Amino acid sequence: MKLTGAQALIKSLELEGTEVVFGLPGGAILPVYDPLIDSSIRHILVRHEQGAGHMAEGYAHATGRPGVAIVTSGPAATNIVTPLCDAYMDSIPLVVITGQVPYSVIGTDAFQECDTVGITMPVTKHNWLITDPADIPEIVREAFHVATTGRPGPVLIDIPKDIAIDSMDWYWPDAVDLPGYKPTNKISTKLIKDAARLMGTAKKPVIYAGGGILKARAAEALRELAEMTGIPVVTTLMARGAFPDRHDLCLGMPGMHGNYTAITALQEADLLIALGSRFDDRVTGKVDAFAPNAKIIHVDIDPAEIGKVRRPDVPIVGDCRRVIEELVKAVRSDLEKRHWPDLIPWWSEIRTWQRDFPLYYEQEEDGPLKPQFVIEKLRDLSPDDTIVASGVGQHQMWASQHWKFDYPYTWVNSGGLGTMGFSVPAAIGAKVGRPDRTVWSIDGDGCFQMTAQELVTASAEQIPIKVAILNNAYLGMVRQWQEMFYEERYSEVYLSPDLPDYVKWAEAMGCVAFRVDAPEDVAPTIEKANAITDRPVVIDFRTDYREKVFPMVPAGASNSDVLPGPTPNGAK
């Protein structure tokens, strides 16, 4: 059967199970958009290519399946570099297809030509420039394989226009042949035993659970390990929901804006069981001072993460779920043989920190609206399995702190890259992947202005997400740093609460919109928003610009020097 390169590409995407692509057509990708008309694949027409990338990410976050985006060459390709980098940092499986000028004119500075493969090399797990239409099925198979196996990540396929037009003899390869790509699948039995033995001697152990738990679909295994041993669990920003916040053994989020107990438990531990986490600087604070007395068991699918920041005592390379399942067996047999140390003294220390340093804020009845209060009301009035997508900044930290994540894949955010503007498109992608769920975008006013135009996409495509703008009229996190570390010299952080008029703007984009100033209007407005299921909804919450995110570990400081912020009884 003869197919054009473009037909072969679309057919290959279908055979890889693609149900939806996010994209925007243009000159070089025109041939690919034609067979899309006859395809079973749903296409969502975005308003900016960055939106396509973040939607694909949100879709992948929520479903675990690779997100697919198709854009044209040149500026479209450069516009999608940010989502590629974001996905690379957070190990999100993406397959991005870019148009390219005809192969015959590559290198001549043709109209809308750019070296897409060269530009995206450092931000993709791998990328391909197709030079022969006969290679298309093979490359698409390889692309999905690389994106979704081992440590997941984004890949890119660059397809020149003439290659998409030329014909090829259709085939579908049985398997991929990548001699240089063999993700680890052997797990060392000896190291598993070493890990179990070390766990059985620790008096102050902590499980330091990272995003790898979610990538490996290992939440249940983690729960079994924790319950069997009684070891407390912290969940990093990328792992929120991997272990239920309402579980007795859960200490919540560690790191720069983690809660006091999670930070301090890591710091005081004698053993860290790092599962799919990478000792990121936002978690460790000053590396030399991080968990100084702890031995380390480090489990990661990526061998390069082992020993990159902190040398482990027990290094285990492997898929988190399989490793934890093996660990559960090894722990069970070790527990039968000997008595493990009593963790009651450790827990009583932990409970003291929890009692003295809970997350805390005060909402005065007539006072300005506190962002934390808004998030708690959103949480309490929305279904338990609501998916929350956030942007980057203060609102992200408050959302992570104050939401109760009891289910995996309910928290969608930009962790490693810290991409402002992530929330709205990511929420759209998540809602496309999980139309059964309520999806709230919790966004800041600064972030919202970066990608809000995708609400036009949401209205046009009938993707009824809900957006809560925590509008404090500032680039709030930057303001917080200027207040605390730059002697209150505020430089270029004021945005204005009224410019733009968020309600009018949202309405112009086809959304239902509300504005809330007073604490007593928060709950009724959220209830109204939750009742709307046929259109996107935006609520402009006018929040207190003076509110800061606490606790806080200042940049470069030791986690032992965490600033706890206000406490209910003034404990220090």
Add this chain to the structure above:
Amino acid sequence: MEQHHHILSVLVENKAGVLSRVAGLFTRRGYNIFSLAVSPTEDDRYSRMTVVVDGDSSPIEQVTKQLNKLIPVIEIRELAAADAVERELLIATVKAGPEERSHLIDLVSIFDGQVIDVGVASVTVMVAGTPDGLDAVADLLAPYGISELQRTGRVALPRLIRGSRPLKAVKSSEQ
């Protein structure tokens, strides 16, 4: 440098852009390359890169692990300087009139070198040797006046006479 360098012998797929992927990885992770030589192998599907890295600036374990993550990298062999034979090639154009030519030919022949081109007032010589040896050659040529000099960067293979100790082969994506 001779004390702290590591030699990585990297077998890669012989495809467009692979050199760029390897070089880009070194740049973005902040690793220094002392020299780099690339050539096809006995099997034309593969090329071999001999990369000499600075052991001080570049944690060699991280370098090899990150390199292994590149899809076109098939295998990396890490050669400690003491376990390798290393050679590189030097060619230099040196000022030498008719009366100095014979001196120069004598000098170069001590290092098993050759004169490969002769002009009215200059000759071009070629010497293959160890990196240290070529440093010495360059020093000895300097007094004549070197107008141009090029070195290839080293190629290396494991030393045989140290017995049958197997090379430390770091297979793709293994720990």
